[in-house]
Amino acid sequence: MRKLLILVGVLLAAHVVLLFVHPAGAASPAIDPHAVNVGIVFDVGGRGDKSFNDAAYVGGERAEKELGVHVRFIEPGDGSDREAALRIFAAEGMKLVIGVGFIFTDDLVQLAKEYPNTDFAGVDFSVATDSAGNPIPPPPNLAALKFREEEGSFLVGALAAMVGHSKKVGFVGGMNSPLIQKFQAGYTAGVHYVCPDCQVIAQYAGVTPDAFRNPGKGKELALSQYQDGVNVIFHASGSTGLGVFEAARQTNKLAIGVDADQYSEAPGHVLTSMVKGVDAAVFDAIKRVKDGTFKGGIYSYGLAQNGVRYVYDEHNKALIPDSVQARLQQLRADIIAGKIKVPTTP
Amino acid sequence: MSASAGARRWRAQLEEAVLPAVVALLIAALVGDVLIIVYGQSPGEVYRALLEGTWGNAYGLGQVLYKTTTLTFTGLSVAIGLRAGLFNIGAESQLAAGGFAAGVLGTLLPPGLPALLVLPLFIVAAAIGGGAVGGAAGVLKSKWGAHEVITTIMLNFIVLALLNYLTVAHFKVFDTLHTADVRSGALPRLSALIPPFHGSAANMVLFLALAVVAVAWWYLFRSRAGYELRAVGLQPGAAEYGGVNVPGVWWRAMLISGAVAGIGGLNFVLGYKHYYEDGFSTGAGFLGIAVALVGRNNPVGVVLAALLFGTLSQGGLAVNALVPKQMVDVLQAVVIIAVVTSVPEVRRVLRSARRRGGPEA
Known part of the structure; x- marks a missing residue:
């Protein structure tokens, strides 16, 4: 008995001593009220996804370096953590609180109403519509950051038709949903714009979110399209696309990446990638808050804002002739100028 | 003396x-x-932030109570199984199935019914949802001797994938991953009684959890069926010799275990968001195993352990900046x-x- 009490005493003493250890460089939890403080809450899954959350992180880091703002991040666990994390940031007096992913939509709307003096932003925020189909604007202190994926898809579609040397071009989607159909619609329009008699073979890996992480299915779909005479496939299918790249390598044909520059997945076989600039949108929102020009509403990022773009650099220059690149730049300018209207549904 | x-x-x-x-x-x-x-x-800073963000203010405490409520259900579920000598790893999917059943029931009811009147319906629906999953593992064990650890793990995969499919393909609201709002039966938040809890997710299901704990204690330690259940857990051979139908106790214990976890789904569906959301309960079922172990399979111990893990879970958010x-x-x-x-x-x-x-x- 006495031994046990001594043990408890020793453990307690050691714990109390360690409580006062203060390593050099330890951050103070108190936030600096004079700085611009920004809180970013990741989607469940958090950092390390090589896509969405990581892109938001990059945007936040860049804002810290270039704008001198303070950015803090929270990775939520279960479903109630999203609101809790937003609330922690709002209650701490952050100037801007960002939720990454459409799943934050409900939580952001509620918090924006409760904290009218805090600015909020939601990446891929899903804007509700009223019974007549008109969008319901978000609260005045909430910015919905949306992307016009169809515009970037249009350009890679035109590129696929121009360098494919085939009347057939391919598309592999992940989960068949309005979001991915936007990619398909833009891509198909781009193909037909430069090659009216070309045929787009569009296939989806499934109807559930699992269709975004099924490389086996991606490879199967891609192989059958390549055998069918397709020379270029654009995938918008998460990690299912890894199978598309595998098929491109195996058949020595070309594939187009999505969301981030996917050149390294299959060097020599990635024609380009349709990049979605989550990092730029996050940076932009932070910059507006710093400059005092932040306004709520729907922000739509397209080619004009560099919110979507296609990759053209030293890695894939050899695959894209100069004349083709010039034509793409012309198409890009035409879309920005409104001369070409890109559809959002196939 | x-x-x-x-x-x-x-x-x-x-x-x-x-x-x-x-x-x-x-x-x-x-x-x-x-x-x-x-x-x-600095450990001092981190623990201070953890306590401030949980027990240090009413909102944090409300969040702790919300998490404690779900963990009490899943912890109790695992504890009941362990009392019968069965290791239920399936609370994760049983919880989700219970929440899904309640969410779907809520969209089918006519709007405007008094919450207290329909609450029993929701409890039964959630218990059936979770109990069906737990009971399936129980029957597999009683009839064919399939080990419950294997079957409950596998049922997690099957049930979670099925719920995901049902939600995405049939029940979700456009552009979201959740069902429509329940039309009747939504329970008030705790902040309706105690205003400082404003904003926190804690709600009236907390009291339902305490009632279920009391019933479970009575069942385990004061009823004949509970006595048989514990006897099977301690020594199945001796229990059988004493006249207990051991396979019967097994499937009943798994059924009850699953039902208790399933009722936990009401905390999110009726108390917090008023809809079922795919993945709402991620991790709470597995954490229930820890709650049962630390609470030593005692209903009261489970509540205390749930409070500890609820605090750590909410505190994790509060110290995430450090x-x-x-x-x-x-x-x-x-x-x-x-x-x-x-x-x-x-x-x-x-x-x-x-x-x-x-x-x-």
Whole structure:
């Protein structure tokens, strides 16, 4: 008995001593009220996804370096953590609180109403519509950051038709949903714009979110399209696309990446990638808050804002002739100028 | 003489209940200290932020109570299984199935019915949802001897995938991952009674959890069926010799275990968001195993353990700005390991000390 009490005493003493250890460089939890403080809450899954959350992180880091703002991040666990994390940031007096992913939509709307003096932003925020189909604007202190994926898809579609040397071009989607159909619609329009008699073979890996992480299915779909005479496939299918790249390598044909520059997945076989600039949108929102020009509403990022773009650099220059690149730049300018209207549904 | 013997026994019981937990928590805290220092932060600051963000204000406390409510259900579910000698790893999917059943029921009811009137319907629906999953594993064990650890793990995959499919393909609201709002039966938040809890997710299901704990305690320790269940858990061969239908107890225990986890889904569906959301309960089922182990399969112990893990879970958010989320996950794991190793060890020391000390015990 006495031994046990001594043990408890020793453990307690050691714990109390360690409580006062203060390593050099330890951050103070108190936030600096004079700085611009920004809180970013990741989607469940958090950092390390090589896509969405990581892109938001990059945007936040860049804002810290270039704008001198303070950015803090929270990775939520279960479903109630999203609101809790937003609330922690709002209650701490952050100037801007960002939720990454459409799943934050409900939580952001509620918090924006409760904290009218805090600015909020939601990446891929899903804007509700009223019974007549008109969008319901978000609260005045909430910015919905949306992307016009169809515009970037249009350009890679035109590129696929121009360098494919085939009347057939391919598309592999992940989960068949309005979001991915936007990619398909833009891509198909781009193909037909430069090659009216070309045929787009569009296939989806499934109807559930699992269709975004099924490389086996991606490879199967891609192989059958390549055998069918397709020379270029654009995938918008998460990690299912890894199978598309595998098929491109195996058949020595070309594939187009999505969301981030996917050149390294299959060097020599990635024609380009349709990049979605989550990092730029996050940076932009932070910059507006710093400059005092932040306004709520729907922000739509397209080619004009560099919110979507296609990759053209030293890695894939050899695959894209100069004349083709010039034509793409012309198409890009035409879309920005409104001369070409890109559809959002196939 | 008998009074002092009673007092001594009471003291011995108190020591056995409290001391192992104290030792385990201190060991866990020390490991946490070292990890935090290695990461380059100050343990004092991190623990202070953790306490401030949980018990330090009404909102944080409300969040702790919300998480405690779900963990009480899943912890109790696992504890009931373990009392019958069955290791239910399936609380994760049983919880989700219960929540899904309640969410779907809520979209089918006519709007505007009084919440108290329809609450029993929701409890039955959630219990059927969770109980069906748990009961399936129970029947597989009773009829064909399939090990419940294997079947409940596999049922997690099957049920979670099925619920995901049903939600996405049939029940979701456009552009979301959740069902439509329940039309009747939504329960008020705790902040309706106690305004400072404003904003926190804690709600009236907390009281339902306490009621279920009381019923479970009565069932386990005061009813004949509960006695049989515990007898099977301690020594199935002896129970069978004593006339207990062991396979019957097995499937009933799994059914009840699953039903209790399923009712936990009401905390999110009726109390918090008023809809079922795919993945709402991620991790709460597995954490229930830890809650049951630390609470030593006792309903009251489960509540206390749920409070501890609820605090750590909410505290993880509060300290996320200082240390990565994984740090709190590791800390939770250390608590579990410290408890399961130090409890028998400390008790052994206590008992041998008493044996040397006198005739008592």
